[in-house]
Amino acid sequence: MRIANLDGRLVLLSGERALDVERASTGRFAPDAQAVYERWDEFTEWAAGQAGDGDPFDPARLGAPVPRPGQVFAIGMNYRSHADEVSYEHDGFAPPVFTKFPSCITGPYADVEHPGGSVDWEVELVAVIGRPAYRVAAANGWAHVAGVTIGQDISERDLQHEGDRPQFSLGKSYRGFGPMGPWLTTIDELDNPDDLELACAVNGEEVQHSTTANLILDVPGLIARLSAVTPLLAGDVIFTGTPAGVGLARTPPRFLSPGDEVVSTIAGLGEMRNRLVNGTSDS
Numbered sequence: 001m002r003i004a005n006l007d008g009r010l011v012l013l014s015g016e017r018a019l020d021v022e023r024a025s026t027g028r029f030a031p032d033a034q035a036v037y038e039r040w041d042e043f044t045e046w047a048a049g050q051a052g053d054g055d056p057f058d059p060a061r062l063g064a065p066v067p068r069p070g071q072v073f074a075i076g077m078n079y080r081s082h083a084d085e086v087s088y089e090h091d092g093f094a095p096p097v098f099t100k101f102p103s104c105i106t107g108p109y110a111d112v113e114h115p116g117g118s119v120d121w122e123v124e125l126v127a128v129i130g131r132p133a134y135r136v137a138a139a140n141g142w143a144h145v146a147g148v149t150i151g152q153d154i155s156e157r158d159l160q161h162e163g164d165r166p167q168f169s170l171g172k173s174y175r176g177f178g179p180m181g182p183w184l185t186t187i188d189e190l191d192n193p194d195d196l197e198l199a200c201a202v203n204g205e206e207v208q209h210s211t212t213a214n215l216i217l218d219v220p221g222l223i224a225r226l227s228a229v230t231p232l233l234a235g236d237v238i239f240t241g242t243p244a245g246v247g248l249a250r251t252p253p254r255f256l257s258p259g260d261e262v263v264s265t266i267a268g269l270g271e272m273r274n275r276l277v278n279g280t281s282d283s
């Protein structure tokens with residue numbers, strides 16, 4: 001099953017068609033894409049009985065499939081290749097956890113305001129919580145995931161690192177710094193959810209390419225790690241980390257400018273296209 005957020009309304013996707021959930025369910029389910037995760041089991045049961053209806057749609061109208069997550073977890077240094085390129089030594093410790101503040105979430109084709117500074121790309125698999133998880137064992141981790149989608153953990157490196165006083169969460173939370181989409185794909189649609197090829201291209205040039213099989217802590221491992229401390233709630237999201245190839249680690253470093261286009265792909269999950277644009281005022 002694939003679901004999406006089309007013009008702010010929850011839709012069920014079938015091929016190139018989108019079925020409006022609120023109308024098709026005669027009001028049983030709300031039009032708000034965020035609300036569906038609270039009733040995930042009930043919704044998936046209903047959705048399984050819907051036969052490939054719907055209308056053609058313009059992908060440019062898609063918003064984030066999880067538009068207002070209560071909690072956004074993000075994981076640093078979760079691919080060995082990326083830890084190595086930025087000379088990060090794990091020393092036996094688990095990858096660091098930070099947040100992207102939820103107001104940075106935006107759609108899969110949204111323009112992203114460039115705030116100045118050293119803006120960088122990070123393609124990531126995003127896992128979305130469908131069943132609350134607290135003190136869950138890794139072996140049961142996937143059972144708490146509604147589905148997965150593509151994310152960009154856009155980062156402004158000057159603020160993120162600010163000398164030797166890191167501000168990870170702020171540097172990764174400028175408005176629009178969390179594109180997600182283009183839709184949510186459930187795990188049963190994937191041959192192997194633990195081995196998804198992911199890539200990022202800037203202006204047509206591939207800059208990142210790896211597979212989620214290279215994650216140090218995989219999705220079930222992350223759910224165990226996070227839920228050992230804090231309850232994970234329906235509709236929360238986890239940005240699982242980025243592989244090698246970020247601009248910061250290049251020689252010389254390379255950062256994004258207004259006009260640059262970032263294309264993020266994960267095999268089986270689709271593609272996002274986000275263009276950096278000149279920042280507007282404080283609107």
Ligand code: ZN
Nearest residue numbers: 122153241242
């Ligand atoms: Zn990241």
